[in-house]
Amino acid sequence: xxxxxxxxxxxxxxxxxxxxxxxxxxxxxxxxxxxxxxxxxxxxxxxxxxxxxxxxxxxxxxxxxxxxxxxxxxxxxxxxxxxxxxxxxxxxxxxxxxxxxxxxxxxxxxxxxxxxxxxxxxxxxxxxxxxxxxxxxxxxxxxxxxxxxxxxxxxxxxxxxxxxxxxxxxxxxxxxxxxxxxxxxxxxxxxxxxxxxxxxxxxxxxxxxxxxxxxxxxxxxxxxxxxxxxxxxxxxxxxxxxxxxxxxxxxxxxxxxxxxxxxxxxxxxxxxxxxxxxxxxxxxxxxxxxxxxxxxxxxxxxxxxxxxxxxxxxxxxxxxxxxxxxxxxxxxxxxxxxxxxxxxxxxxxxxxxxxxxxxxxxxxxxxxxxxxxxxxxxxxxxxxxxxxxxxxxxxxxxxxxxxxxxxxxxx
Amino acid sequence: xxxxxxxxxxxxxxxxxxxxxxxxxxxxxxxxxxxxxxxxxxxxxxxxxxxxxxxxxxxxxxxxxxxxxxxxxxxxxxxxxxxxxxxxxxxxxxxxxxxxxxxxxxxxxxxxxxxxxxxxxxxxxxxxxxxxxxxxxxxxxxxxxxxxxxxxxxxxxxxxxxxxxxxxxxxxxxxxxxxxxxxxxxxxxxxxxxxxxxxxxxxxxxxxxxxxxxxxxxxxxxxxxxxxxxxxxxxxxxxxxxxxxxxxxxxxxxxxxxxxxxxxxxxxxxxxxxxxxxxxxxxxxxxxxxxxxxxxxxxxxxxxxxxxxxxxxxxxxxxxxxxxxxxxxxxxxxxxxxxxxxxxxxxxxxxxxxxxxxxxxxxxxxxxxxxxxxxxxxxxxxxxxxxxxxxxxxxxxxxxxxxxxxxxxxx
Numbered sequence: 001x002x003x004x005x006x007x008x009x010x011x012x013x014x015x016x017x018x019x020x021x022x023x024x025x026x027x028x029x030x031x032x033x034x035x036x037x038x039x040x041x042x043x044x045x046x047x048x049x050x051x052x053x054x055x056x057x058x059x060x061x062x063x064x065x066x067x068x069x070x071x072x073x074x075x076x077x078x079x080x081x082x083x084x085x086x087x088x089x090x091x092x093x094x095x096x097x098x099x100x101x102x103x104x105x106x107x108x109x110x111x112x113x114x115x116x117x118x119x120x121x122x123x124x125x126x127x128x129x130x131x132x133x134x135x136x137x138x139x140x141x142x143x144x145x146x147x148x149x150x151x152x153x154x155x156x157x158x159x160x161x162x163x164x165x166x167x168x169x170x171x172x173x174x175x176x177x178x179x180x181x182x183x184x185x186x187x188x189x190x191x192x193x194x195x196x197x198x199x200x201x202x203x204x205x206x207x208x209x210x211x212x213x214x215x216x217x218x219x220x221x222x223x224x225x226x227x228x229x230x231x232x233x234x235x236x237x238x239x240x241x242x243x244x245x246x247x248x249x250x251x252x253x254x255x256x257x258x259x260x261x262x263x264x265x266x267x268x269x270x271x272x273x274x275x276x277x278x279x280x281x282x283x284x285x286x287x288x289x290x291x292x293x294x295x296x297x298x299x300x301x302x303x304x305x306x307x308x309x310x311x312x313x314x315x316x317x318x319x320x321x322x323x324x325x326x327x328x329x330x331x332x333x334x335x336x337x338x339x340x341x342x343x344x345x346x347x348x349x350x351x352x353x354x355x356x357x358x359x360x361x362x363x364x365x366x367x368x369x370x371x372x373x374x375x376x377x378x379x380x381x382x383x384x385x386x387x388x389x390x391x392x393x394x395x396x397x398x399x400x401x402x403x404x405x406x407x408x409x410x411x
Numbered sequence: 412x413x414x415x416x417x418x419x420x421x422x423x424x425x426x427x428x429x430x431x432x433x434x435x436x437x438x439x440x441x442x443x444x445x446x447x448x449x450x451x452x453x454x455x456x457x458x459x460x461x462x463x464x465x466x467x468x469x470x471x472x473x474x475x476x477x478x479x480x481x482x483x484x485x486x487x488x489x490x491x492x493x494x495x496x497x498x499x500x501x502x503x504x505x506x507x508x509x510x511x512x513x514x515x516x517x518x519x520x521x522x523x524x525x526x527x528x529x530x531x532x533x534x535x536x537x538x539x540x541x542x543x544x545x546x547x548x549x550x551x552x553x554x555x556x557x558x559x560x561x562x563x564x565x566x567x568x569x570x571x572x573x574x575x576x577x578x579x580x581x582x583x584x585x586x587x588x589x590x591x592x593x594x595x596x597x598x599x600x601x602x603x604x605x606x607x608x609x610x611x612x613x614x615x616x617x618x619x620x621x622x623x624x625x626x627x628x629x630x631x632x633x634x635x636x637x638x639x640x641x642x643x644x645x646x647x648x649x650x651x652x653x654x655x656x657x658x659x660x661x662x663x664x665x666x667x668x669x670x671x672x673x674x675x676x677x678x679x680x681x682x683x684x685x686x687x688x689x690x691x692x693x694x695x696x697x698x699x700x701x702x703x704x705x706x707x708x709x710x711x712x713x714x715x716x717x718x719x720x721x722x723x724x725x726x727x728x729x730x731x732x733x734x735x736x737x738x739x740x741x742x743x744x745x746x747x748x749x750x751x752x753x754x755x756x757x758x759x760x761x762x763x764x765x766x767x768x769x770x771x772x773x774x775x776x777x778x779x780x781x782x783x784x785x786x787x788x789x790x791x792x793x794x795x796x797x798x799x800x801x802x803x804x805x806x807x808x809x810x811x812x813x814x815x816x817x818x819x820x821x822x
Contacts, residue, residue: 057494058495061494075480084468144510
């Protein structure tokens with residue numbers, strides 16, 4: 001007998017009819033002979049409504065109170081799933097994060113799971129019950145306070161429970177039917193992958209693919225959890241994110257192409273080349289809560305330094321302010337700000353053992369007159385910053401070059 | 412320094428503006444130098460909305476899941492009160508029933524409080540915080556499950572916390588401004604009482620006055636909690652429900668007149684007068700969940716018994732069914748069913764030591780041609796069942812007789 005964790009997001013449980021659908025899926029799984037844990041989010045819109053009330057009182061709300069409040073969206077929803085399961089003749093019980101034993105630190109609104117005491121869930125499972133757990137929430141055992149896990153929290157709940165229970169698979173039901181070799185809205189012949197490694201998925205995710213948050217993939221990687229991404233609307237196979245497929249995956253050089261237009265670039269030229277200049281800049285940016293992505297530093301022959309870095313669009317104006325405060329009026333320093341950029345990336349574990357992948361990427365871009373502004377590489381990805389207007393073209397060109405003629409993409 | 416518990420119901424916290432009002436009241440109390448605990452209900456309408464979702468899935472919902480769900484209405488609301496208090500510059504913290512240490516039995520949807528571990532609240536109070544506690548909920552320590560306290564649950568939470576903390580007063584803010592000598596919609600010169608005993612309030616409450624549920628008054632009586640009923644809209648004194656006023660109260664013979672039209676009467680005549688006939692009838696009624704209020708039994712000279720009893724309107728048709736099943740076709744038995752009755756009552760601790768009160772009541776009713784169908788008495792009240800159409804007249808007549816010329820009503 002196997003154990004399956006099934007996670008459903010807010011749009012999948014947005015009303016009582018959709019909740020009945022979710023229950024039907026879980027019931028079917030149980031009737032196939034599996035033990036089943038369901039992790040459910042709040043009804044779509046409920047969390048925003050609650051936050052709206054808070055903001056109507058003050059925009060500077062306390063994060064402990066925020067957690068106490070928004071966690072109720074999930075808590076109120078899981079009994080509905082239980083009720084729909086009971087209506088279908090199955091035994092079931094709902095669990096808050098606390099009842100499910102999800103212990104966290106006390107970082108309200110973005111708490112990290114420190115431990116899962118799964119005894120209560122295990123007991124309910126062994127008595128034949130389908131356990132329905134409120135996603136996105138846990139509690140801090142030191143304070144007794146309710147905490148929430150931040151963005152993608154319910155996915156994280158699901159993977160963490162799957163890890164604690166050593167589940168055979170953690171199924172994440174979403175509004176897409178799997179992970180594609182590129183965004184199908186850009187590349188018409190993008191193909192759904194049957195399988196992808198945690199490592200690659202992590203790169204794809206941090207590079208802009210929105211299917212799973214990085215943190216949940218990391219957790220899956222660390223605890224070796226098989227994560228299946230699949231559609232909540234259609235009944236067809238999705239994409240398995242796993243670490244048990246290295247043998248097969250080695251055949252693939254590049255498994256996906258991804259892009260991110262939520263990027264902006266700041267270039268600082270002719271900075272005085274003294275020790276600590278970069279440290280000073282990036283410390284000030286960090287203090288202003290500006291997250292820096294790519295960084296390039298050159299030392300000119302004139303004894304001056306050039307530093308170029310990228311930030312997300314939302315933090316662009318904050319980043320500009322920091323730079324202006326530091327360098328406005330300093331003789332010779334030039335600042336360039338550019339919001340119209342995109343990051344295009346290729347990802348694949350095969351790169352580790354194949355040379356020439358980056359060169360092929362650069363050649364294909366240049367053959368199409370796409371200028372590369374910045375380059376960043378890791379063991380399993382190459383990213384290029386380009387002019388935003390070439391974004392879709394670049395994705396198509398690279399998909400054709402690396403994945404266009406493959407019949408067995410992702411196999 | 413004194414300690415005040417302030418309870419606000421759903422209409423007092425129905426939106427963020429009203430919540431700011433509640434916070435202003437609590438802040439004013441704190442700034443007067445009192446320690447303050449606020450008990451808040453869910454926003455008006457929220458609980459019904461949640462129950463609506465449950466009913467959309469099944470009318471036969473599980474009470475554990477019901478409690479898990481509906482308790483979120485209160486849990487989501489208390490952080491808003493805290494936030495409004497913080498906005499006003501005060502230190503504050505929200506508490507779920509569990510965090511407030513409210514332990515209950517495991518009777519889901521109508522749990523009874525078994526114990527309050529008030530340590531966490533005491534600690535927060537001593538650090539100067541206004542504690543804001545979610546009403547209506549507790550938890551069962553054996554199961555770790557969330558429980559709700561049933562009708563009037565938030566009032567019960569407030570009085571129970573006041574008892575545990577030995578608060579100087581538990582203020583219940585409502586949409587009326589106190590307890591009256593009669594319903595002001597019926598008796599124009601009904602007067603607000605300044606003070607009333609727990610005992611009298613308990614009788615008034617179980618006889619139809621809707622201000623406080625019996626259970627919360629009982630708790631107040633057992634733990635000697637001073638309960639102040641007052642308006643959440645106007646800033647004026649309310650009615651104090653207390654046990655510390657016997658000396659003053661003895662002066663008053665009757666403190667209030669009340670009536671209840673939610674009554675129906677079932678009369679069974681010529682029942683065979685054999686042992687166990689009453690036991691059989693009332694056992695069957697109890698099995699059908701019909702609560703019987705008043706009972707009169709006569710033995711006729713013909714060797715037959717007459718039994719007359721009253722039930723609430725809502726349980727009338729259930730009660731009829733039980734009787735018909737038992738006695739239909741039994742020779743000579745006659746059944747009379749009457750929905751058009753009302754119960755009019757006078758209440759006062761002074762009755763204990765004053766004779767002739769009941770006689771005065773009966774005489775005043777008969778002088779106005781109001782026929783008395785049934786009579787029931789306790790140490791501090793007399794109730795008469797009359798034709799429903801005389802209800803308002805009877806209340807006015809009795810108020811005039813006992814309370815009309817008093818200048819110092821309730822003093």
